[in-house]
Amino acid sequence: MNVRNMVLDKYSAKVYKNRKEHIMEVTEETKKQPIAANTRTIPGIITNRGCCYAGCKGVVLGPLKDVLVLTHGPIGCGFYSWGTRRNKAKTEDGRNFIEYCFSTDLQEPDIVFGGEKKLKQAIKEAVEIFNPKCIMICSTCPVGLIGDDIHAVAAWAEKEYGISCMAFSCEGYKGVSQSGGHHIANNGVMKRIIGTNDTPPKKKFSVNILGEYNIGGDGWETERILKRIGYEVVAVFTGDGSYEALSKSHTADLNLVQCHRSINYIAEMMKTKYGVDWIKVNFIGLEATIQSLRDMAMYFDDPELTARTEEVIADEMANIAEERAYYYSKLKGKTAAIFVGGSRSHHYQKLLADFGVRTVLAGYEFAHRDDYEGRDVIPTIKEDADSKNIEHLEVEKDPEKYKAYLTEEQYEKLKSKIQLENYYGMIPEMEDGSIVVDDLNQYETDEFIKLLKPDIFFSGIKDKYQIQKSGVVSRQLHSYDYSGPYAGFTGAINFARDVTMGLYTPAWGLVTAPWKNKSVLKAKLAGGEA
Amino acid sequence: MLKLTPKEITERSALRVNPCKTCQPVGAMYAALGVHKCMPHSHGSQGCASYHRTFLSRHFKEPAIASTSSFTEGASVFGGGSNLKTGVKNVFDIYNPDIIAIHTTCLSETIGDDLNAFIQDMDIPEGKIVVHANTPSYVGSHINGFFNMMSGFITYLSKNSGKSNGKTAIFPGFVNPGDIREMKKIANLMQVPFTMFPDQSGVMDSPMTGDYSLYPKGGTTIPEIIGLGDCKKVLALGELTCEEPASILERKCKVPYSLLPLPIGIEATDRFIMELAEISNAEVPYELEEERGQLIDLMLDAHFYFYNKTVAIFGDPDTVLGLTRMVLELGMIPKYVLTGTPGDNFVKLAEALFAQYGVDGCTATAAGDLFELHQRIKNERVDLLLGSSYGKQIAKAEDIPFVRAGFPVLDRYAHSNWPIVGYKGAMRLVELIANALMDRQDRDASDEEFEVVM
Numbered sequence: 001m002n003v004r005n006m007v008l009d010k011y012s013a014k015v016y017k018n019r020k021e022h023i024m025e026v027t028e029e030t031k032k033q034p035i036a037a038n039t040r041t042i043p044g045i046i047t048n049r050g051c052c053y054a055g056c057k058g059v060v061l062g063p064l065k066d067v068l069v070l071t072h073g074p075i076g077c078g079f080y081s082w083g084t085r086r087n088k089a090k091t092e093d094g095r096n097f098i099e100y101c102f103s104t105d106l107q108e109p110d111i112v113f114g115g116e117k118k119l120k121q122a123i124k125e126a127v128e129i130f131n132p133k134c135i136m137i138c139s140t141c142p143v144g145l146i147g148d149d150i151h152a153v154a155a156w157a158e159k160e161y162g163i164s165c166m167a168f169s170c171e172g173y174k175g176v177s178q179s180g181g182h183h184i185a186n187n188g189v190m191k192r193i194i195g196t197n198d199t200p201p202k203k204k205f206s207v208n209i210l211g212e213y214n215i216g217g218d219g220w221e222t223e224r225i226l227k228r229i230g231y232e233v234v235a236v237f238t239g240d241g242s243y244e245a246l247s248k249s250h251t252a253d254l255n256l257v258q259c260h261r262s263i264n265y266i267a268e269m270m271k272t273k274y275g276v277d278w279i280k281v282n283f284i285g286l287e288a289t290i291q292s293l294r295d296m297a298m299y300f301d302d303p304e305l306t307a308r309t310e311e312v313i314a315d316e317m318a319n320i321a322e323e324r325a326y327y328y329s330k331l332k333g334k335t336a337a338i339f340v341g342g343s344r345s346h347h348y349q350k351l352l353a354d355f356g357v358r359t360v361l362a363g364y365e366f367a368h369r370d371d372y373e374g375r376d377v378i379p380t381i382k383e384d385a386d387s388k389n390i391e392h393l394e395v396e397k398d399p400e401k402y403k404a405y406l407t408e409e410q411y412e413k414l415k416s417k418i419q420l421e422n423y424y425g426m427i428p429e430m431e432d433g434s435i436v437v438d439d440l441n442q443y444e445t446d447e448f449i450k451l452l453k454p455d456i457f458f459s460g461i462k463d464k465y466q467i468q469k470s471g472v473v474s475r476q477l478h479s480y481d482y483s484g485p486y487a488g489f490t491g492a493i494n495f496a497r498d499v500t501m502g503l504y505t506p507a508w509g510l511v512t513a514p515w516k517n518k519s520v521l522k523a524k525l526a527g528g529e530a
Numbered sequence: 531m532l533k534l535t536p537k538e539i540t541e542r543s544a545l546r547v548n549p550c551k552t553c554q555p556v557g558a559m560y561a562a563l564g565v566h567k568c569m570p571h572s573h574g575s576q577g578c579a580s581y582h583r584t585f586l587s588r589h590f591k592e593p594a595i596a597s598t599s600s601f602t603e604g605a606s607v608f609g610g611g612s613n614l615k616t617g618v619k620n621v622f623d624i625y626n627p628d629i630i631a632i633h634t635t636c637l638s639e640t641i642g643d644d645l646n647a648f649i650q651d652m653d654i655p656e657g658k659i660v661v662h663a664n665t666p667s668y669v670g671s672h673i674n675g676f677f678n679m680m681s682g683f684i685t686y687l688s689k690n691s692g693k694s695n696g697k698t699a700i701f702p703g704f705v706n707p708g709d710i711r712e713m714k715k716i717a718n719l720m721q722v723p724f725t726m727f728p729d730q731s732g733v734m735d736s737p738m739t740g741d742y743s744l745y746p747k748g749g750t751t752i753p754e755i756i757g758l759g760d761c762k763k764v765l766a767l768g769e770l771t772c773e774e775p776a777s778i779l780e781r782k783c784k785v786p787y788s789l790l791p792l793p794i795g796i797e798a799t800d801r802f803i804m805e806l807a808e809i810s811n812a813e814v815p816y817e818l819e820e821e822r823g824q825l826i827d828l829m830l831d832a833h834f835y836f837y838n839k840t841v842a843i844f845g846d847p848d849t850v851l852g853l854t855r856m857v858l859e860l861g862m863i864p865k866y867v868l869t870g871t872p873g874d875n876f877v878k879l880a881e882a883l884f885a886q887y888g889v890d891g892c893t894a895t896a897a898g899d900l901f902e903l904h905q906r907i908k909n910e911r912v913d914l915l916l917g918s919s920y921g922k923q924i925a926k927a928e929d930i931p932f933v934r935a936g937f938p939v940l941d942r943y944a945h946s947n948w949p950i951v952g953y954k955g956a957m958r959l960v961e962l963i964a965n966a967l968m969d970r971q972d973r974d975a976s977d978e979e980f981e982v983v984m
Contacts, residue, residue, distance in 0.1 A: 012623050041576060043600045043613040044620030051577020074636045074667035075546060075870075076553030080581035082920075084588075094533040099923060100901075105546035106668050111640055121544035129545075130534055141575060141637035142668065145606060172575035173606040173637060389603050442595065443624050446742065462583045466593040471740035511740045 055181025214239025216484015564728025
């Protein structure tokens with residue numbers, strides 16, 4: 001029995017039937033087959049997935065530092081998403097909304113009689129105390145059920161206070177994971193923010209970074225490199241992001257998509273509406289970063305920019321050469337398992353490969369088939385009831401603001417060379433014999449650890465300590481275990497240093513107590529001799 | 531840090547800013563983790579279980595295992611019965627717990643799922659048990675969820691067989707495994723046979739052996755929970771956390787209870803020990819007397835670092851009351867005492883402590899938040915902050931020494947392994963508080979004022 005079947009074997013018929021579609025052993029043949037993704041988790045399974053609210057408020061909107069994000073619901077959801085995602089942000093005047101948690105803290109009478117009145121009062125108080133230019137209302141489960149019209153309240157607030165106020169119906173039960181929440185947030189940002197400020201970029205080559213949440217400062221490191229080359233970064237979605245920056249993002253020349261899963265909607269819609277092209281990039285990993293920078297240079301096709309790109313690459317690589325060689329020597333030949341959200345499991349395979357680490361298992365928590373198999377499969381993905389519940393926003397070409405950077409001919413030529421408006425997906429790049437698991441759960445984690453014995457397991461906080469207690473070092477790739485940045489060149493070294501620490505920390509050698517290997521009792525054996 | 535917080539305090543009736551509480555289900559999950567071979571089950575959308583597990587893991591640095599009904603929009607419209615039925619079957623099939631402890635969420639409560647009916651309607655495997663508690667997130671706080679889940683176990687399981695088991699039940703309240711271990715140590719020294727319920731020690735502080743187990747060795751066992759009904763007495767520690775389950779057990783099984791404060795500081799620990807002594811008729815052993823003496827010795831040795839220093843204390847009601855009593859014993863002034871959990875009794879109990887120690891100008895607030903606390907501090911500052919990790923923002927903004935205690939502590943290690951209860955716990959608190967104040971003195975001292983001996 002192969003590893004995949006050994007894990008599936010314990011399941012009952014119904015669960016087996018479901019889970020077997022989500023687990024794949026990569027071979028030349030299976031690479032051509034679909035993997036089940038973005039479908040419901042079976043009740044009772046200890047999944048790592050979160051909810052729609054977590055994707056909308058927690059991931060996409062939460063990092064906006066000049067926006068007062070108001071959670072409309074009982075206290076829990078607001079509390080849990082308060083300062084817990086490491087999306088760093090700094091402001092010039094120190095006024096930073098992401099240090100705060102705002103909630104309507106709904107009580108039983110509000111659930112019975114409706115929460116709109118309290119929401120309005122909370123907005124009034126928020127305006128009076130904090131004077132924000134934008135308030136975003138995010139609803140939690142009961143709000144959708146009791147039928148509060150948060151969109152009407154938002155419209156009222158705009159009129160009443162002359163601020164921007166938008167509502168996101170991101171109740172936790174919508175969709176099948178965080179993914180629905182990303183989509184809802186994308187739609188709102190597209191509808192209401194992007195394109196509202198036409199201030200043009202100052203530099204010749206300008207970009208937005210999409211799907212970069214500045215965890216551990218990744219966005220800052222990426223920006224540093226891009227600025228060194230000479231790019232202007234108009235907006236980052238949404239790490240260290242702001243309403244202000246997002247509003248003028250349509251003026252940039254090119255969108256760079258880092259996390260494809262959470263933000264591809266905006267990339268697509270900006271292309272349709274404003275003509276801004278997007279390319280898939282990956283600033284995690286040395287080779288990946290270099291490739292991304294070269295793809296960008298190829299897009300702009302400017303000799304000076306291309307030369308500068310190579311100069312910066314050479315210089316950054318020279319700066320880390322010694323440390324790179326050291327960590328390569330420490331990590332070469334190790335094996336890894338990776339289970340993260342919707343893009344990192346692919347990105348980090350590249351970074352691990354830079355240091356000679358082979359990925360034996362990879363999976364996404366809330367990805368869609370295109371993240372696994374590449375965007376070519378999108379037309380073949382069947383919409384189910386859960387995805388139909390999430391609005392698909394149709395946008396049209398804006399006749400005044402639409403501008404295409406490339407000629408049609410240039411576009412076609414480039415499309416065959418780089419991931420222009422495309423993402424090739426994770427599975428095509430994975431080695432034969434490796435395992436892919438969608439929505440990996442507690443039981444499967446335990447079983448795969450026993451069978452594959454990876455040297456290191458990258459995941460999140462919910463399974464970190466389970467993995468570690470199994471004797472395998474675990475690093476969180478959501479929070480980086482409070483380290484980072486891991487992006488770009490110096491980030492790669494930070495990562496390699498952290499992995500090395502995890503593997504070589506002396507405590508691993510002390511796990512077994514001496515009396516476990518040798519009896520300390522010196523009793524005489526029944527037979528006689530000592 | 532927190533630069534948007536104005537000094538001027540304005541009345542708020544709807545906007546909660548920087549809460550000092552969270553919702554019921556996480557408390558229920560923690561309570562259920564204190565039962566041996568129990569799978570806590572969150573009847574709601576996945577996000578609830580995900581957030582709660584995350585928070586518990588971040589506080590304890592341990593796995594926090596729980597399953598979920600994984601509601602989708604369909605379940606929210608048509609009811610979660612089918613999800614729960616499937617969920618329970620799968621949990622028994624795959625994870626094989628002895629018992630599943632279901633708690634509800636704001637989602638399943640709002641749609642009115644009837645858990646009693648669902649459970650009666652289920653196929654539960656022979657020898658396995660399913661219990662539940664209603665834990666609507668829009669009522670009370672995580673503390674309510676904690677005691678509601680305790681009450682759920684008691685309602686379903688505890689029985690009075692008519693024959694006493696000679697044991698005393700100890701309800702430890704919402705505390706850390708380190709606290710529970712200290713309470714057990716004291717009860718053992720007092721020769722009182724007991725059942726600790728719930729008991730997260732051995733679960734949320736389990737050792738690293740290289741061999742992971744879904745159900746670690748610790749936790750109150752099912753026979754022990756059933757046997758609560760045959761206990762002689764309940765010592766319910768934490769006046770605001772443990773009264774409800776204690777009174778339910780009394781009504782159901784005629785087991786009387788004594789409601790005691792969490793044993794934090796001298797007086798509250800004395801009371802705990804005196805109660806135990808009354809039960810066992812045993813002399814207080816020298817070991818405890820020695821600890822008590824060591825603690826008093828320490829309090830006297832270092833008293834000049836504490837006397838008349840002002841403190842802001844925030845967190846869960848019983849923990850805050852315990853810490854308030856403790857700092858009063860040290861001669862400090864608990865200027866602001868605040869919990870996010872609603873309830874007037876908290877204020878009454880805190881004010882009684884202020885009166886007992888004759889301190890003026892102290893305020894106690896229930897259903898408050900950290901924004902309010904910060905504003906008060908901006909108007910009249912304190913010498914020390916004592917509470918959960920979120921206090922670090924205020925501590926940084928106002929440059930005030932900060933000691934972490936209570937729930938959640940997300941940014942320090944090992945804290946949950948050590949007690950703050952009992953004389954040993956009080957010694958630890960004295961050390962933590964003294965170190966924070968003395969480190970500050972060192973930091974602020976000019977070279978000529980800088981002391982090597984203090």
